[in-house]
Amino acid sequence: MIEFFFGYLALAVIGFALMVVLSKNPIHSVLYMLVMFFHVAGIYLLLQAEFLAAVQIIVYAGAILVLFLFAIMLLNLRDEISTEQLTDGWPASLAVVAGILITLILALGGFSITRKGEWSIEKIKEITYTKALGKLLYTSYLLPFEVTSLVLLVAIVGAIVLAKRRLD
Numbered sequence: 414m415i416e417f418f419f420g421y422l423a424l425a426v427i428g429f430a431l432m433v434v435l436s437k438n439p440i441h442s443v444l445y446m447l448v449m450f451f452h453v454a455g456i457y458l459l460l461q462a463e464f465l466a467a468v469q470i471i472v473y474a475g476a477i478l479v480l481f482l483f484a485i486m487l488l489n490l491r492d493e494i495s496t497e498q499l500t501d502g503w504p505a506s507l508a509v510v511a512g513i514l515i516t517l518i519l520a521l522g523g524f525s526i527t528r529k530g531e532w533s534i535e536k537i538k539e540i541t542y543t544k545a546l547g548k549l550l551y552t553s554y555l556l557p558f559e560v561t562s563l564v565l566l567v568a569i570v571g572a573i574v575l576a577k578r579r580l581d
Contacts, residue, residue, distance in 0.1 A: 419459055425452045439485045443478055450474040464543040 429449035436442040450473045457466035550558050 415459060419456065422452050422455045422459065425449075426456070440482070443481050443485065446481070447474055447478050450478070462542050464546060 454466040454469040
């Protein structure tokens with residue numbers, strides 16, 4: 414039964430991703446992307462990654478799509494983009510995508526994130542996904558986590574400074 418749900422969710426993600434790209438109306442593309450993000454969250458739930466599913470819905474379906482909608486409404490893109498300009502280069506685009514996929518497959522073929530035998534089945538069952546994620550973030554990946562937090566802090570301070578200059 415889980416395989417059936419996974420198959421449905423995977424096909425729905427692929428279908429809605431194609432609809433995002435192929436839709437002529439940008440508002441419809443954003444709505445298709447919203448449905449696609451919910452299906453990706455469903456895949457995370459099937460993989461028992463509840464935290465990632467919640468983050469997927471909050472961050473992507475909530476914040477990013479609202480940003481996309483505001484950008485589309487403020488820029489009024491309907492008059493400026495014609496699809497005839499974009500359909501001529503599809504063979505070259507297909508070749509580039511195929512090259513990138515082949516490169517990724519060759520580069521990541523023998524790649525492993527953790528050492529073999531580091532996580533046994535008993536060890537995985539005794540801790541939850543969120544607990545394991547927190548433990549990894551604050552032990553093995555502490556430096557990248559701190560650098561990311563500093564980059565976000567600088568971005569927030571920069572946005573406040575720029576907004577304050579505009580108001581003055």
